[in-house]
Amino acid sequence: MTNDDNAKSGAEDTGGRSFAFETGSGGETHQRVAKGGDHADEDAHLTTNQGVRISDNQNSLKSGARGPVLLEDFVLREKLFHFDHERIPERIVHARGSGAHGTFTCTRAVPELTRAAPLQAAGKETPVFARFSTVAGNRGSVDTPRDVRGFAVKFYTDEGNWDLVGNNCPVFFIQDAMKFPDLVHAVKMEADRGYPQATAAHDTFWDFVSLMPESTNMLLWAMSDRTIPRSLRMMEGFGVHTFRLVNAEGKSTFCKFHWKPVLGMQSTVWDEAAKLQGADNDYHRRDLYEAIDRGDFPAWDLGLQTFDEEFAAAQPYDVLDATKIIPEEDCPVQIVGRMELNRNPANFFAETEQVAFCPANVIPGIDFTADPLLHGRLFSYLDTQLKRLGTTNFHQIPINAPRCPMRNFQRDGHMQMMVPEGRANYEPNSLAMGGEDGGPRECPETGYTSFAPRDIGGEAGDSLRIRAELFADHFSQARQFYRSQTPSEQAHIVGAFVFELSKVELVHIRTRMVSRLRNVDEDLARRVAEGLALDLPPAAPAARPPIDMRPSDALSIQKNMRRTLEGRVVGVLFGENTEQDLLDELQDMIEDAGGSAHFVAPKVGLGADGQLAGSPSAKFDAIALALTEEDTAKLLKEGAAVQFVMDAFGHLKAIGASAGSLALLDKAGVEADDGVTGLDAAFIEAATRRFFDREPKVRMLV
Numbered sequence: 113m114t115n116d117d118n119a120k121s122g123a124e125d126t127g128g129r130s131f132a133f134e135t136g137s138g139g140e141t142h143q144r145v146a147k148g149g150d151h152a153d154e155d156a157h158l159t160t161n162q163g164v165r166i167s168d169n170q171n172s173l174k175s176g177a178r179g180p181v182l183l184e185d186f187v188l189r190e191k192l193f194h195f196d197h198e199r200i201p202e203r204i205v206h207a208r209g210s211g212a213h214g215t216f217t218c219t220r221a222v223p224e225l226t227r228a229a230p231l232q233a234a235g236k237e238t239p240v241f242a243r244f245s246t247v248a249g250n251r252g253s254v255d256t257p258r259d260v261r262g263f264a265v266k267f268y269t270d271e272g273n274w275d276l277v278g279n280n281c282p283v284f285f286i287q288d289a290m291k292f293p294d295l296v297h298a299v300k301m302e303a304d305r306g307y308p309q310a311t312a313a314h315d316t317f318w319d320f321v322s323l324m325p326e327s328t329n330m331l332l333w334a335m336s337d338r339t340i341p342r343s344l345r346m347m348e349g350f351g352v353h354t355f356r357l358v359n360a361e362g363k364s365t366f367c368k369f370h371w372k373p374v375l376g377m378q379s380t381v382w383d384e385a386a387k388l389q390g391a392d393n394d395y396h397r398r399d400l401y402e403a404i405d406r407g408d409f410p411a412w413d414l415g416l417q418t419f420d421e422e423f424a425a426a427q428p429y430d431v432l433d434a435t436k437i438i439p440e441e442d443c444p445v446q447i448v449g450r451m452e453l454n455r456n457p458a459n460f461f462a463e464t465e466q467v468a469f470c471p472a473n474v475i476p477g478i479d480f481t482a483d484p485l486l487h488g489r490l491f492s493y494l495d496t497q498l499k500r501l502g503t504t505n506f507h508q509i510p511i512n513a514p515r516c517p518m519r520n521f522q523r524d525g526h527m528q529m530m531v532p533e534g535r536a537n538y539e540p541n542s543l544a545m546g547g548e549d550g551g552p553r554e555c556p557e558t559g560y561t562s563f564a565p566r567d568i569g570g571e572a573g574d575s576l577r578i579r580a581e582l583f584a585d586h587f588s589q590a591r592q593f594y595r596s597q598t599p600s601e602q603a604h605i606v607g608a609f610v611f612e613l614s615k616v617e618l619v620h621i622r623t624r625m626v627s628r629l630r631n632v633d634e635d636l637a638r639r640v641a642e643g644l645a646l647d648l649p650p651a652a653p654a655a656r657p658p659i660d661m662r663p664s665d666a667l668s669i670q671k672n673m674r675r676t677l678e679g680r681v682v683g684v685l686f687g688e689n690t691e692q693d694l695l696d697e698l699q700d701m702i703e704d705a706g707g708s709a710h711f712v713a714p715k716v717g718l719g720a721d722g723q724l725a726g727s728p729s730a731k732f733d734a735i736a737l738a739l740t741e742e743d744t745a746k747l748l749k750e751g752a753a754v755q756f757v758m759d760a761f762g763h764l765k766a767i768g769a770s771a772g773s774l775a776l777l778d779k780a781g782v783e784a785d786d787g788v789t790g791l792d793a794a795f796i797e798a799a800t801r802r803f804f805d806r807e808p809k810v811r812m813l814v
């Protein structure tokens with residue numbers, strides 16, 4: 113056998129896709145991109161990392177056709193060496209995430225509040241990269257567990273990178289960074305058994321939080337529908353902490369950051385989220401990617417809640433306490449800009465995995481307050497990148513590199529990519545006087561200066577391991593949150609507590625948690641206890657008795673939902689005998705209303721986007737049954753078809769049905785209501801919403 117024969121026996125030639133490296137266009141980030149090869153192109157040859165052309169990518173070098181592999185095979189050794197080291201440590205929290213590039217456009221300049229570059233002029237555009245994540249699960253875990261979602265945005269501003277590293281809930285579990293490692297240990301899989309994955313529903317989490325009354329407000333958020341979003345595109349984001357805006361005159365204003373989704377907020381119901389987990393591990397990642405891919409760019413408005421010290425001092429909570437919100441009714445959110453995500457990452461690892469966020473990345477015009485949780489974060493995020501990305505030079509990775517000039521005297525370190533010229537690697541120096549490049553100098557007028565007066569909570573004082581007095585009110589806002597929800601949302605919160613605490617094996621933990629809930633709301637505690645078949649325990653002692661705050665409509669998802677088909681998907685089930693005209697008509701109606709149609713059939717070859725068994729209705733916002741009587745008769749014997757309809761009804765979705773499909777509705781136990789329509793305009797109208805009043809028919813609510 114000749115070498116040529118050998119090559120042929122290894123693999124078919126698939127067109128020679130090879131990877132040549134070139135400097136990306138624009139050059140600002142020195143991004144290196146791989147592109148497909150073309151044999152005609154000189155650069156298209158497969159090479160080693162040393163640039164040596166590879167003649168055979170199928171066979172290792174052997175001593176004879178049946179002999180051992182030779183150690184001298186540098187092509188094989190280099191390939192395996194690189195492969196063996198492809199994985200880097202995952203993030204200790206927020207390991208599973210999805211990201212996208214986009215643009216932030218200022219819609220209302222606020223120079224009176226801040227000198228931050230992106231907010232100086234209406235119309236000003238700033239490139240961004242956003243990453244959304246679950247918190248507890250590992251990198252390979254699923255997208256739809258009940259979990260808080262990370263909402264991190266890197267603004268590549270003219271004055272440096274500004275990272276707004278927030279969540280989709282505006283409060284946090286703990287008040288002091290000292291407790292973060294304990295919280296994370298408790299929520300992740302249990303130390304001895306290595307499970308459960310990606311869920312808080314287990315003993316150690318509830319043990320910890322039931323012993324930490326400060327977590328109560330966040331627990332209410334976590335047990336609400338906020339943590340089972342329908343789409344990453346349909347959730348709010350929050351900077352959580354009180355930050356400080358500083359204007360050009362040095363005047364400071366306190367600020368909370370909000371992201372409001374243009375598509376409106378939308379969540380799933382719990383059974384739907386659980387079924388999505390089985391249907392598609394990548395449900396949110398795919399949804400984000402596909403939306404951007406088809407040009408349906410997700411967008412959020414950036415809002416500011418701004419206030420002064422007088423306002424802060426007048427509130428019954430401490431604005432430095434990250435377990436508290438500032439109700440929007442007391443301090444309105446002013447919209448100052450819009451973020452649109454309009455470009456998928458070209459490479460998941462290079463961008464979404466290697467992006468490194470850090471709350472300490474601020475720019476002139478943005479500063480910190482003395483929130484003790486924030487201060488721990490200012491250390492932790494920089495520190496973790498050394499472990500994860502392996503070098504202090506991680507800021508040179510294209511996704512992390514600023515897009516404005518970056519010059520200093522920091523030098524060397526692992527994976528140094530820059531080649532600074534000359535002798536100037538210290539300052540002050542007078543090398544310029546000798547005709548050499550002396551390097552950059554500090555800029556007192558335009559450089560970052562920390563806000564000087566250390567006011568609220570930041571007064572210098574004795575060194576004490578202590579918290580401010582109002583931090584001890586653990587329940588007033590949890591109560592406000594519960595009482596601000598619709599009855600259906602309250603039932604979901606009760607259901608979530610019952611579900612999670614039912615997974616807790618140690619009964620004393622369940623009991624302790626319910627005793628805390630009595631401080632929040634007696635109705636909530638009683639219903640959870642009933643759902644657990646637990647005798648109502650006495651209320652836990654409260655460090656500070658809760659007060660009754662005014663309910664806030666802004667805290668409810670259902671009160672703020674947008675009735676629209678935009679960004680929503682309708683699942684259309686059809687069969688062998690369905691007229692193409694009907695499908696075309698449905699598609700037009702759905703698309704005219706801003707939605708998209710996903711066609712499902714028992715056999716994919718019928719022209720469907722998905723096969724029935726792999727396309728449960730949990731994946732869609734509404735379903736249309738475009739079946740003839742003959743098709744329906746066959747599908748009555750198909751469990752997946754019956755489940756398709758039963759779940760859509762149970763998940764409170766609109767169901768549009770052709771006359772021929774009615775037998776399937778009956779078999780699935782569908783009862784007539786406003787959400788069950790024909791395949792007409794009424795269906796399109798119904799598809800813009802969920803039918804929460806249907807819920808008592810399909811679920812035993814405690």
Ligand code: HDD
Nearest residue numbers: 203206243262263264278279289292352488489492493496
């Ligand atoms: Fe954190 C990652 C959000 C408290 C320490 N955090 C991380 C990410 C988000 C948040 C969105 C993922 C960023 C990405 O996509 O890469 N974290 C929050 C919010 C908090 C918070 C909103 C409370 C208001 N975090 C917090 C504390 C500490 C950390 C108190 C430690 C003292 N967080 C980290 C970390 C991570 C992280 C361990 C893991 C990976 C990373 O930073 O880059 O350093």
